[in-house]
Amino acid sequence: MSKSNYFSSKSVFGQLISLIDDQLIKVAVKKSDSDRYVKRFKTKDHLISMLFCSFAKCTSLREVSGAMLGLSGKTAGFQLSHIPKRSTLSDANKKRKVEFFEEIYHKLLAQYGSFLSDSRIQDVLKKQVKIIDSTTISLFKDILSCVGRKSKDGKSKGGIKVHTVINADEKVPSMVWFSPATTHDHNFLKKLNCDDNTIYVFDKGYNDYSAFKYFTDHKTGFVTRIKDNALYDMIETREIPETIHSGVLLDEIIEIEVKEGKIVSKLKLRKVKFYDREHKREFEFITNLFDLRADLIAALYKIRWQIELLFKQLKQNFPLRYFLGDNENAIKIQIYCVLIVNLLIAVIKKKLKRSWAFSNLVSFCKIHLFNYIQLIKFLENPEKDWIIDQAESEQMDFFDALFLKTPKKQT
Numbered sequence: 001m002s003k004s005n006y007f008s009s010k011s012v013f014g015q016l017i018s019l020i021d022d023q024l025i026k027v028a029v030k031k032s033d034s035d036r037y038v039k040r041f042k043t044k045d046h047l048i049s050m051l052f053c054s055f056a057k058c059t060s061l062r063e064v065s066g067a068m069l070g071l072s073g074k075t076a077g078f079q080l081s082h083i084p085k086r087s088t089l090s091d092a093n094k095k096r097k098v099e100f101f102e103e104i105y106h107k108l109l110a111q112y113g114s115f116l117s118d119s120r121i122q123d124v125l126k127k128q129v130k131i132i133d134s135t136t137i138s139l140f141k142d143i144l145s146c147v148g149r150k151s152k153d154g155k156s157k158g159g160i161k162v163h164t165v166i167n168a169d170e171k172v173p174s175m176v177w178f179s180p181a182t183t184h185d186h187n188f189l190k191k192l193n194c195d196d197n198t199i200y201v202f203d204k205g206y207n208d209y210s211a212f213k214y215f216t217d218h219k220t221g222f223v224t225r226i227k228d229n230a231l232y233d234m235i236e237t238r239e240i241p242e243t244i245h246s247g248v249l250l251d252e253i254i255e256i257e258v259k260e261g262k263i264v265s266k267l268k269l270r271k272v273k274f275y276d277r278e279h280k281r282e283f284e285f286i287t288n289l290f291d292l293r294a295d296l297i298a299a300l301y302k303i304r305w306q307i308e309l310l311f312k313q314l315k316q317n318f319p320l321r322y323f324l325g326d327n328e329n330a331i332k333i334q335i336y337c338v339l340i341v342n343l344l345i346a347v348i349k350k351k352l353k354r355s356w357a358f359s360n361l362v363s364f365c366k367i368h369l370f371n372y373i374q375l376i377k378f379l380e381n382p383e384k385d386w387i388i389d390q391a392e393s394e395q396m397d398f399f400d401a402l403f404l405k406t407p408k409k410q411t
Contacts, residue, residue: 006373006374006377006378007372007373007374008372008373008374008375009077009372010077010078010372011074011077011078011369011370011371011372012365012368012369012370012371012373012375013052013055013077013078013369013370014077014078015374015375016051016055016344016348016365016375017048017051017078017079018078019108019344019347020104020108020340020344021111022079024104024107024108024111025043025044025047025104027107028043028100028103028104028107029042029043029044029100031099031100031103032097032099032100032103033097034096034097034099034100040082040088041082041084041088041089041092042081042082043096043100044079044081045080045081045082045084046084046089046092046096047100047101047104047337048078048079048080049064049068049080049084049089050093050101050333050334050337051337051340051341052064052067052068052369053319053324053334053337054318054319054334054337054338054340054341055341055365055366055369056366056369057318057319057366058319058324059319059321059322060322060324061086061089061090061324062086064084064086064089064324065083065084065085065086065088065089068080068083068084069083071083071370074370089324090324090325090330093324093325093327093329093330093333093334094325094327094329094330095329096329096333098329098332098333098336101332101333101336101337101340102176102336104336104340105176105336105339105340105343108340108343108344109172109173109174109343112343112346112347113167113170113174115347115350116170116171116172116346116347116350117167117169117170118169118170119169120169121168121169121303122169125199125292127197127198127199127221128167128168128169128197128198128199129167129168129169129198129199129201129300129303130165130166130167130168130174130198130199130200130201131165131166131167131168131200131201131202131303131304131306131307132163132164132165132188132189132192132200132201132202132206132307133163133164133202133203133304133307133308133311134161134162134163134164134185134188135161135162135164135311135315136159136160136161136162136181137159137160137161137162137315137320137335138159138181139159139160139323139331159180159181159182160178160179160180160181160328160331160335161178161179161180161181161183162176162177162178162335163176163177163178163179163185163188164176164177164307164310164311165192166306166307166310168201168303168306171306171310171346172310172339172342172343172346173310173339175191176335176336176339177191178332178335185205185206186205186206186207186208186211188206189206189208189211189214190211194214194215194218194219194220195218195219195220196218196219196220198220198221199220199221199222199223199289199300200215200220200221200222200223201222201223201224201300201301201303201304202222202224202304203224203225203304204224204225204226204227206224207224207226207227207230209256209257209258209259209267210258210259210260212256212258212267212269212286212288213258213260213265213267215288216267216288221287221288221289222287222288222289223285223286223287223289223297223300223301224285224286224287224301225283225284225285225286225301226271226284226285226286230256230286231256231257232254232255232256232269232271233254233255233256234252234253234254235252235253235254235255235268236252236253237250237251237252237253238251238252238253238294239251240294244293244294244295245295245298247274247275247276247277247295247298248272248273248274248294248295248298249273249274249275249282250271250272250273251270251271251272251273251294252270252271252272253268253269253270253271253290254268254269254270254271254286255267255268255269256269269286269287269288270286270287270288270289270290270297271284271285271286272284272285272286272287272294272297272298273285274294274295274297274298276298283298283301285297285298285301313342313358313359314338314339314342316359317342317358317359317362318338318341318342318362319334319338320334320335320338345358345361345362345365346358348361348375348376348379349361351376352376352379352380353380354379354380354381356379361379364379
């Protein structure tokens with residue numbers, strides 16, 4: 001068998017870690033002051049250990065520390081200075097500032113965001129479309145308050161709600177905010193940046209009339225579904241041109257009451273009723289975008305499904321069911337490390353000309369994490385070595401058949 005054409009001086013893990021610039025880590029450490037009073041297990045070692053946990057899908061501190069002990073002599077490729085013991089990693093997860101991991105994620109997003117971006121949506125609308133939603137991660141202990149009934153034994157479980165914003169053309173979180181699972185979604189709207197170049201899309205769980213007024217006052221667009229029990233006055237019915245998609249059933253101007261303390265004001269919005277033939281359902285949307293086509297309002301809301309796929313991708317491919325600590329700090333650190341790994345895999349997927357499913361890429365990296373193969377080159381043509389070796393084997397068999405077999409003696 002011939003020597004592999006894909007040999008690399010760095011392991012797959014080392015190549016993935018190299019996507020994070022060392023200078024970026026140094027700046028984030030200095031900014032968060034996360035190495036103060038630390039003698040051995042520095043912030044960079046902590047980051048690499050937790051990224052290993054996410055790549056390898058480790059579910060316990062013992063699994064992380066045990067697996068990393070086997071890496072002695074192999075750490076040069078990813079610059080790990082100290083392999084942690086279980087207690088060391090536990091203490092770091094409990095005490096080290098979450099802000100460092102948050103900074104690393106946002107700096108990586110700033111570095112690779114334009115590379116991951118698909119600008120077709122922005123080219124059409126001339127605005128940035130941002131999708132908002134939240135997902136709840138259940139916890140076995142009552143660390144953060146959770147919704148729902150208590151278990152049979154009377155003990156309450158915890159839950160953390162991850163509120164997320166993604167740019168519709170990037171498909172990775174651009175903003176993350178954590179809260180107890182009992183926190184209502186609409187509280188998150190106050191944290192959003194408003195400008196005349198942005199359109200926010202969210203489901204009806206975020207309905208908040210004062211937020212709608214705030215968006216409108218700051219010339220920021222939004223699209224959402226109207227609640228079934230919403231109160232409003234119908235002001236005008238707009239004509240639906242023949243060029244509009246036939247699924248548009250109604251296009252109206254409505255007026256709602258906005259109560260802010262003792263002050264009550266009126267706000268004009270647009271309501272579009274749309275029939276979805278695929279799901280055989282009617283949807284009613286409200287928006288402050290009066291100039292867009294009615295069918296484009298429905299299309300914008302359909303884009304919201306991307307964030308549901310992101311949550312599914314994160315929960316299915318990374319360790320978000322078992323956490324390495326029973327405190328809020330450790331949970332947030334692990335979630336940010338999962339987001340970093342998700343971003344790195346997205347970068348690898350974008351670099352490939354060959355189409356790979358995201359879950360297959362994650363599984364491949366897990367299996368070959370410490371194999372010394374050129375990741376991108378191998379993923380582009382994984383069968384190449386096999387085809388070459390098979391061809392060489394067939395040639396050798398042919399050679400053996402002609403020249404190496406002992407001829408029979410003639411009688």
